[in-house]
Amino acid sequence: MVNLRHLEMHELLAERDGEGSAHAQTHLESCEDCRRELERLFRVRAELKALPAFTPPRDLWTNVAADVSQRRKRRWWGAGTVGLAAAAALTGFILLRGGEPITPGPVVDGTVAPVEEGRVAEATPDLELYINRSRELETLLQTYPTQYRVYDAPTAIAVSALEDRILILDGMIHESRQLGVDRRVLVNLWNERTATLETLVGIQLGEARPVDTPVQTSTSVWR
């Protein structure tokens, strides 16, 4: 017996994609209109695939290479200075424990304000804790570089964003050191650096996966 209700678009698309229901297949056997519609969907897909490709109107490699070179310089600078920042902060902690309180140097728009000349940042046990933890995490990352799994692209992008943030924080720590800012600023910076590294370690050592495995995301792209 012929089922008189024509198939809906989603049923036809499911059929086209090999996921049709038994009901849809039974209907198609007896309904020429729906068969024609199904053929049209196959045809449209083929025509979409056959559309000529757009070609880039200009060569962007120079821009890409410049960006990459700039990032490499920043990475070199960050890697060099963060060690100095950490070492200096620890030295400061050892030498200046019990030193006099210093004038606050607030962070404004990512820049640390200068403090009175002659005053230096005072390290605290909290600061030492964060610096040590930060070092442990970096050591952990460096210990297993060859065991990194390949990431799917969204995870790779997230890792890049975290690395960028660490570079920015390193720059701010370096600048804070130069200016001798309030210890609370340094504590906050090192705290954020440690937390960012924790996330990075979590991704790199815990959540890396083969490239074909779908990534689980909790953030909506379309918020």
Place this chain on the structure above:
Amino acid sequence: MSSDALVLADALVARARAGDLEALESVYRAYRTQVYNLGRRICGNEEDAEDVLQDTFVEVCRSIRRYRGDGSLWGWIRQVAVSKALMLLRRERNRSRRTVSGEVISLELIGTNPPEPTGPIDLEAALGRLTPVTRSVLWLHDVEGYTHEEIGEMMGKTASFSKSQLSRAHKRLREWLD
């Protein structure tokens, strides 16, 4: 064409993974058209497609060391490109909103869409008339071969969302093409 996998020599990919700029440039030259085309299909205009192309290869250059090689390089680059294109689309979408009496209203809802065509139009023109989200789902599913689950995930939505967008796309195409 966009789903074709161009296979690069292993040695070249290895050099690219090691950060060799010359090898990275070869990777760029091998895949730039596919990436640009994908960006153009999703974003719908030349300027955004160029941004997708540049952002994708900046990301590829810095992240390719994390590509282990157990999937196709094009598959990996394509995923970066799709992520960059969808991010751009989300930014554009947010930018295109206006606050009216404290409410956020999409420009699509306040009459900026072009008028309905009076007769049949060709496939290229029809694609251009679809909303960016609907067009993206259509392209990612029907041309690039992503599943509804994958598309839903990439868009922070469900597979059902992807299916309904695909149905909407084909209904609109049927109206405009016939």
